[in-house]
Amino acid sequence: MTGWRLLLTRPADESAALSDLLAGQGIFSSTLPLLDIVPIPASDTMRDVIRALDRYCAAIVVSKPAARICVDLVERFGSPAPFVKWFSVGAATAQILEGHGLDVSFPEGGDDSEALLELAALREAITRPDPRVLILRGEGGRELLAERLRERGASVEYLELYRRELPQYPPAALPDLIEAEHLNALVVSSGQGFEHLHQLAGDAWPQLARLPLFVPSPRVAELAQAAGALTVVDCRGASAAALLTALREHPEPVL
Missing domain, CATH: 3.40.50.10090 (Rossmann fold)
Known part of the structure; x- marks a missing residue:
């Protein structure tokens, strides 16, 4: 599954643990926390x-x-x-x-x-x-x-x-990170996480909406589709195991 280059958006500690697990499976990820608890x-x-x-x-x-x-x-x-x-x-x-x-x-x-x-x-x-x-x-x-x-x-x-709460980031922090790291998929763990993603994307959302978006539930999938996300993958859960299963089942991007 080395074709995936994921943006993780959970709180920093959770994203760090998930990133380590993904790396063990040969999956690259970069983190931009979109939720402060x-x-x-x-x-x-x-x-x-x-x-x-x-x-x-x-x-x-x-x-x-x-x-x-x-x-x-x-x-x-x-x-x-x-x-x-x-x-x-x-x-x-x-x-x-x-x-x-x-x-x-x-x-x-x-x-x-x-x-x-x-x-x-x-x-x-x-x-x-x-x-x-x-x-x-x-x-x-x-x-x-x-x-x-x-x-x-x-x-x-x-x-x-x-x-x-949405952490404070400079304008264009989200699209700039995706471009710099050559990321090809987005991961959110909740409805509010998606709303913050959408908000932070700003004018770049039409471009980011083309990337595969992995979400934890049908409800969040509906939110993303209503906002214009083109490829939404329902992982049926927010766990690392649910994400890994969805990644295996969804076609990898062509590098």
Whole structure:
């Protein structure tokens, strides 16, 4: 797969780990982080929700940043909550929660909302009378997950733990990097990551829209296609494994 030259746009630490993994597979990548994770200061609302976790039949943690902030809040404000069942969208998020003693269920066949919704343990959790589900996330996102759970009779609440901001870059930083590194594909890990990519591209977007764009879900694929991206590849997950599978299945660029 040495034909690929990828632009990675995750936060710096995540992009560094992904870049190392890709290099081990003979894939070149360059990084321009398009998401700064900014924790929301702990509030009385956060404290009250964490202290009352037992009123929920399921607590769903949707990302690694949410997991890191969540375990900190649980350690600071939590109390034993034997009835709540913990879930995550992917294995990497689950690993963070499990490292702090939480028993977490997650789909092994995918790391998106659709895969989680098919998980038997989640289906069972919301069979409780008057099921209430807590989704721990950043500002915005995972609306499909909440919508489907409500269709199944659950009451869904959010606890927003962080915001995603676009780092400050000079004008033309994005197209200049793509040209200088001879990059031939773009990778985003979320809807907001794509929105920041689109914003930063500016007048160069019509040219960048011709490059293959690897995205984590059908929802992000729809956003990209609506903005004019010509070749959008749905990896069905944001994990490194999902990206590698998509790269293997998609024709390599001709050098």
